[in-house]
Amino acid sequence: MRNEAELEIELFCKGVRLDPSTDLKSYVSSRTRAGLGSGLDIILLGNRKKRYINVPVNEEFVKNSPFRIMEAFGRYTLTDDRDPHLKYVIDIPPLPEWYKKKTSSGKLMSRVGVLQGTYLGVYIGDICSFWKTTPKTACKFCTTGVNVGKSEDLEKRVDDVVETAIAAKEESGITFIHFNSGEQEKGGLETAAPYVKAIKERVGLLVGVQVTPSKDLWKYDWLIDLGVDHFSFCYEFQNPEYLKKYCPGKFEAFGHKTFFDAMEYVAKKMGKGRNSGEIIAGIEPIEDTFKAIDYITASGCFPTVCIFRPLVGAELEDYPTPKYEDMVLVMRHMYESCMKNNIPIGLAPNIEVSLIVNPDDAVELSPPSIKKYFYELRRKFFKIAALPLFLSKMKKRKISVDAFDPSPYKKSPL
Ligand code: SF4
Known part of the structure; x- marks a missing residue:
């Protein structure tokens, strides 16, 4: 069994x-x-x-x-x-009643955001630009370009998102909202900024942002002051050949360097365990996935490891699904790397992500040891000790930073 x-x-x-x-x-x-x-x-x-x-x-x-x-x-x-x-x-979690409600502009709330486990996931911005190039440079496992604008609304006003988040908080008890987006012409951080500010001021939730990385690292200071609690960086593959082959848009526009610079920057600024590096397991060789996990945890972030799913409609629709035995090794490595680097995992209240094996889901894969015993003890202690901090971050508060003008944060060249 x-x-x-x-x-x-x-x-x-x-x-x-x-x-x-x-x-x-x-x-x-x-x-x-x-x-x-x-x-x-x-x-x-x-x-x-x-x-x-x-x-x-x-x-x-x-x-x-x-x-x-x-x-x-x-x-x-x-x-x-x-x-x-x-x-x-x-x-089976019941479908929330608020899915059937409409925002004041008449949008069905389930077409604005959906629960993905215990948190609210919202896609923001236009269809990813990599879907619009000729030839297409979209990631080959992705189906965003097929769904955004069809199974969910393309245009989401800030008010639509705020009203949906209020309903999800009141009726489903969410503590966290996660904004994600593909490549945006005006920039991912610029796209996210007004939503982040509005959630902090009018709803009161922990806020995560997952957009393509910016080379202007000072813009992360702006987003942090606007209220972002967590950034995730989807660089997908550690092996550059795989990034080039399966994510041609990301490879050309950013390469690993832009992702790594941004991830390391926010990790230093925000502290251990606050941000994540996101990868797909089951396509590149397992040794590369181990390297990715080692790199992410050594940077002070936690790994978000997605088990590859050959989705209907994706270019990789017919690609074989990963081997269970390999994925057990990957998830065990994920947990043990977090332990080795003392990454605090699973501390935030009521955030369970249904799309991945959360790092703390993998505890049972690692054999008992003294190190594990103390790591788990520490995790329990910090989960209780950090609760007041999380609760204070979930209170509504006035944000004085302008969500449309990052220029005050621009550092003068040395
Ligand atoms: S960047 Fe890649 S994974 Fe993200 S939406 Fe665009 S094509 Fe999809």
Whole structure:
């Protein structure tokens, strides 16, 4: 029998089939995005924690999955065809009532943002520019260009986002909003700035931003003063050949250097464990994924490791899904690198990301040791000690910084 971390990883790699006894089609996400999020959010009721997992259900490889979700009397069970004795109790998070509400401009809130686990994810800005070039330079695992403007609204006014975030906070208890975007002509940080300020002033949440990196590092100072609590840097592959082949737009426009400079800059400025480097596991050789994890954690960030999903509609639709055994090694390495570099993980209240194996989801993969014992003890202590700080960051507050004019932050050349 798998432990709960192994089961989570195997679900990401193999997906689940929905038994005819279930009626869950409306729960399956229609937004597929950058290699993630096509599936069904389930909650695995583990011994240590509730695990929010976005399990693949739509893709071709799922047909061969041993896992099935059954429903009886309103309860859901996950079964494994390889052993009829293996049954796991799961929950399906109910679709929030606010999904059906409209903003004051008439937008359906579910087309503004969606829950991805326990937080609100919002795509901002225009369709990624890499989808508009000829030839197309979009990342080959990505489907953002297929979805933005179709399964969700392209234009999101700041007020639409604020009203949706208020509803999600009041009704779903979210503590965190995550803005993500593809390459934007006016710049990712510029695109995010007005939303960040409005959330801090009018809603009161922790705010994360995931946009393409800026070479103007001083602009990160501006965003931090506007209220960003977390940046993530999706550089996808450690091996430059893979970045070039599978993310031609990112390779040409930024290369690794721009990502690494920005990530190291904010890590130094904001402190350990506040930011993340995001990579895809299952395409480049596993040794490169290990190197990426080592680099990210040595920089003071935590790794966000996405298990590659060959999404319907992506160029890599027919690419094989990663091997479960490899992904167990990757996730174990992720946790142990965080431990080695003393990266504080899992401290923020109520942030469970369903699209990835969270670093603290992988605790069970690492064998017991004195080092692990003290690392876990420290994590428990800091989770309690840091709560007042998080709560104060989640209070509404006036931001005096201009969200449209970064120029006061521009440093004069030496
Ligand atoms: S940068 Fe790549 S992953 Fe991100 S939206 Fe554009 S094509 Fe997709």
